[in-house]
Amino acid sequence: TQLLEQSPQFLSIQEGENLTVYCNSSSVFSSLQWYRQEPGEGPVLLVTVVTGGEVKKLKRLTFQFGDARKDSSLHITAAQPGDTGLYLCAGTRISGTYKYIFGTGTRLKVLA
Amino acid sequence: ETGVTQTPRHLVMGMTNKKSLKCEQHLGHNAMYWYKQSAKKPLELMFVYSLEERVENNSVPSRFSPECPNSSHLFLHLHTLQPEDSALYLCASSRATSDTAEQYFGPGTRLTVT
Numbered sequence: 001t002q003l004l005e006q007s008p009q010f011l012s013i014q015e016g017e018n019l020t021v022y023c024n025s026s027s028v029f030s031s032l033q034w035y036r037q038e039p040g041e042g043p044v045l046l047v048t049v050v051t052g053g054e055v056k057k058l059k060r061l062t063f064q065f066g067d068a069r070k071d072s073s074l075h076i077t078a079a080q081p082g083d084t085g086l087y088l089c090a091g092t093r094i095s096g097t098y099k100y101i102f103g104t105g106t107r108l109k110v111l112a
Numbered sequence: 113e114t115g116v117t118q119t120p121r122h123l124v125m126g127m128t129n130k131k132s133l134k135c136e137q138h139l140g141h142n143a144m145y146w147y148k149q150s151a152k153k154p155l156e157l158m159f160v161y162s163l164e165e166r167v168e169n170n171s172v173p174s175r176f177s178p179e180c181p182n183s184s185h186l187f188l189h190l191h192t193l194q195p196e197d198s199a200l201y202l203c204a205s206s207r208a209t210s211d212t213a214e215q216y217f218g219p220g221t222r223l224t225v226t
Contacts, residue, residue, distance in 0.1 A: 033214055042116070042202050042217030043155075088155070090215070100209070102155040 003027055004089060004103035012109045013079055021074045021106045023089035032072045032091035034063055043088055079110045115139040118203050118218035125193065126226055133188040133221045135203030141216070143209045144186040146178060147202040149220070155202070161186060162209045193225045 007022045023032070031050045035043035047056050049065035049072065056063045060083075062075040072089055089103040116137045125131050137144065146158040160168035161180040175197075177189040186203055200222050204215040 035217075040220070040222070042118075042204070042220050043215075045214050045216065048214055100157075100215070102157075104154045 003093075003101050004091065006087075006089060006103040006106045008106060009104065010107050010109075012111065015080055015110055015112050016078050017110075019076050019079060019108070021076075021087055021108070023072045023074075023103050025070050025091075028069050028094045029091035030069070030094055032065055032069075032089060034072070034074055035088040035090065037086040037088060038084075043086075076108075079108075081110045081112050084108060084110050116203060116205055116216050116218035118201075118221050120221060121219060122222045122224075124224045124226060125190070127193060127195070129193075130189070130191040132190065133201055133203075133223075135186040135188075135218055137184055137186075137203075137205035137216070137218075139205055139216060141205035141207050142183055143206045144180060144183070145204040145206075145215065146186065146188050147204065149200040149202055150198075158188075160209060167209060190223075193223075195225050198223055198225045 004023060004025050011019060013019055031048055033048050034046045036046055037043040047058055047063045049056055049063055052065060052067045052069045054065045060077045064073050066072060076083055085108060087106045087108060093099045119134045123131060143162045145160050148156045148158055157170050158172045159166060159178045164180045164183055175192050179187040200220045202220045203218040206215045
């Protein structure tokens with residue numbers, strides 16, 4: 001059972017389009033991170049959200065933490081080829097065994 | 113540059129070989145991690161070290177043996193691996209294993225077992 005489900009799993013869009021990636025769980029998280037991973041490299045941390053309902057912006061990327069702290073979304077405005085990569089959410093669970101878990105990942109390809 | 117380095121970046125080994133992966137972090141963190149990333153699978157946590165003590169071992173086969181001599185260095189010793197062990201092995205570090213522990217990853221070692 002995967003505790004952090006991401007959707008969609010794959011996404012291929014044209015440059016300039018907008019997109020949203022979702023990260024969902026039945027568990028409550030005290031914090032949640034988003035990472036981007038490019039081929040042949042390790043994931044790079046983009047943002048951390050800690051408060052229910054929190055919204056953070058990083059240039060064309062908008063991150064939101066759900067009110068109940070069980071889910072998160074990443075919205076990209078006017079996607080560019082440089083946004084191509086694997087997007088991973090990860091979080092620290094409130095309870096359960098080892099608390100820091102990664103999501104299933106969304107592979108994004110932005111075509112020029 | 114994330115402050116976490118891994119060597120080698122690529123490794124090809126036979127099933128009877130013994131090799132070691134090395135990770136070094138220059139961030140002053142207290143926790144270090146080994147992950148396995150296979151194609152079409154989520155990141156799999158293998159081992160967690162906090163202040164040089166192993167705090168998590170996720171049912172990893174004994175052919176993988178971690179070593180953490182100090183808080184800056186982490187090794188993964190490999191022996192008698194199987195072809196299905198071919199994957200990207202990622203090392204990460206964080207300030208602690210506790211709350212809001214953002215992780216910083218190295219570039220990974222691409223391992224191929226022949």
